[in-house]
Amino acid sequence: MTHQRRNLLLIEDSYEHAELAMFYIAEYRQDIDIIHLPDGGSAMQYLESIRNGERPLPWLCLLDLKLPKYDGHEILSTIKDDEYLARIPVVVFTTSAASKDIQQAITKHANSFITKPMGADRYGMTIDSILKYWELNQHERI
Template sequence: MADERALRPIEILLVEDSPSDANLTIKGFLNARIANNLHWVEDGESAMNYLLSQGEFADALRPDLILLDLNLPGMDGRELLTEIKSDPNLKSIPVVVITTSNDEQDILRSYNLSANCYITKPIDVYQFIQVIQLIKDFWLIAVTLPPK
């Protein structure tokens, strides 16, 4: 039986308000050796509209993976994570928190809200690119993502 990943691209939703971090992440996934579609939104409200296929995102495909910054304008990443993991139709989507915060309370709260992993963004650009490569290797190659 053919691997589902070989038949269609992996859908990734990046929720990130920093254009420079978003661009590094997008470049990292563009260089991936596995087909993926990365969609970028800059805030929690847009992310929920995307996930619920509302408004300008009416044709959005359900993501296989969400990369989530915690510090967002408006609805922050913590609130968004709560919404995602409390929705029966969304809670199975893996959420990787990738943020500048290394605060123990943020880490604990994220895991208590069922984040699938928590990564503190490195300040160094080279290290940031390495982290994106590790995310790609683990979540797009090694992990079997939940079915749609």
């Protein structure tokens, strides 16, 4: 656990889903700043600015696949094909459970692929689990 504030990049076109994510993240972790990017275009711009060093590398990136403009796979590629951006842990967080999507994401070196849960509390728990898991992560400093 660090006391530093962490940036979490939330690339999610659905405002409702973003609100859900932000609600639970805010509930569970107060030290996480959520950067919500609602479409592929703005995500690409943000990533560009990270790469330029204008913005810091986020702690984690939650990436929806279905996005206006560039979709999640493209963004994943952008991140993972770039040496610097590739260090961002990307958790593909999508409603899709299609094996095609999973296969593609893993191939593109997505760090995780998690389908958005549809249980009453399961959304919050999933977020919590993601966060917990990535808090265990030691390679952020590499």
